[in-house]
Amino acid sequence: MKKNAIQIAFIGLLAFTISSCEKTYECHCEKKGGGETHEDIKAKKADADAECKKLAEGSTVYSECRLE
Numbered sequence: 001m002k003k004n005a006i007q008i009a010f011i012g013l014l015a016f017t018i019s020s021c022e023k024t025y026e027c028h029c030e031k032k033g034g035g036e037t038h039e040d041i042k043a044k045k046a047d048a049d050a051e052c053k054k055l056a057e058g059s060t061v062y063s064e065c066r067l068e
Contacts, residue, residue: 027052029065037062 025048027039056065
């Protein structure tokens with residue numbers, strides 16, 4: 001019984017660790033004058049999405065930025 005509890009705790013910890021790690025996401029930004037650029041952002045998905053959208057806010061270069 002004690003062995004099963006330890007295994008379940010280990011699996012839960014492993015799942016939490018994998019889901020919360022930082023990854024590299026690609027941010028696609030469309031330029032106002034035409035064309036697009038790609039930026040790599042290493043962060044958790046929610047943070048990367050916020051940082052990507054922030055690139056277009058108040059920008060004179062980009063019209064829209066989004067993760068893909």
